[in-house]
Amino acid sequence: MNYSELTLRLSPDYTEILMAELAEIGFDSFVETDEGLTAYIPESDFDETALQELIAKYSDQTAIAYEVISLEKRNWNAEWEREYEPIEVAGQVQVRASFHALDARFRYDIIINPKMSFGTGHHExxxxxxxxxxxxxxxxxxxxxxxxxxxxxxxxxxxxxxxDVLAFDIEEWAVENARENAELNDCPQITVFQGTIDDINPPTHLLDSTPTTFDIVLANINRNVLLREIPIYTDLLAPEGYLIVSGFYEHDAPDIEQKATESGLNMTRKMSNREWTSLAFQKL
Incomplete structure (x- = not known):
């Protein structure tokens, strides 16, 4: 099967939105880049008119440039395996695919077969x-x-x-992938559902309707979502609980910190890598 490769250059604030929209018109795998997003679709399923309509939908919100090329037939699994190398984090974590050997030097061994979703650990x-x-x-x-x-x-x-770990994503394929990876890593305490933060309280995905609070909230999302949802995360945190966030550039960190402070959080740690930033907060 031949594939079409779409390269999008756009603001990082819109990469997740465009990824979701592209999935709706048949694109089935994605790679986040420094310039934006690369997406792939079987050549027979590619509809340029639908793509142009999608680009036009967001053109008044962000500048978008795109290019489409045809890729020759190849063994995509073999290509992926050659490109996907294990990564190390702080000398304690190794993230690897199932075809890589276990390295006993690391305290935490995480097996991730990413399929279409992000989060292999390779991104900063x-x-x-x-x-x-x-x-x-x-x-x-x-x-x-x-x-x-x-x-x-x-x-x-x-x-x-x-x-107890509760995880969610808006994309069905991401939910399926997270469930597969949780099972692969023997983590039965992880529950994954498809939805948004609005589905947490009341917890529509659970039989128990008791309001839920968490000791730690993890959110690796884009700037706009964080600015909108940090007050919700704070409400969901138990007293002295922690919020860790990333997914935004260093120049956006002051806005994130201000929103967190206004919501009753105190910053405890800041990290930066190649202009990307992560912040940790504790509930006052």
């Missing part, structure tokens, strides 16, 4: 989130993973001793 924001997690005590804690993608953050939380 994911790696920083993992490193931030290493600085917290997860033993016996209740954890919420917002926009879980592959489930990598939830899996580390579980491996660090979390008692």
């Amino acid at each position: 924001t994911t790696a920083m989130m993992l490193e931030q997690q290493l600085g917290l005590n997860f033993a016996g804690k209740k954890v919420l993973d917002v926009g879980s993608g592959t489930g990598i953050l939830a899996i580390l939380a579980a491996k660090m001793g979390a008692q």
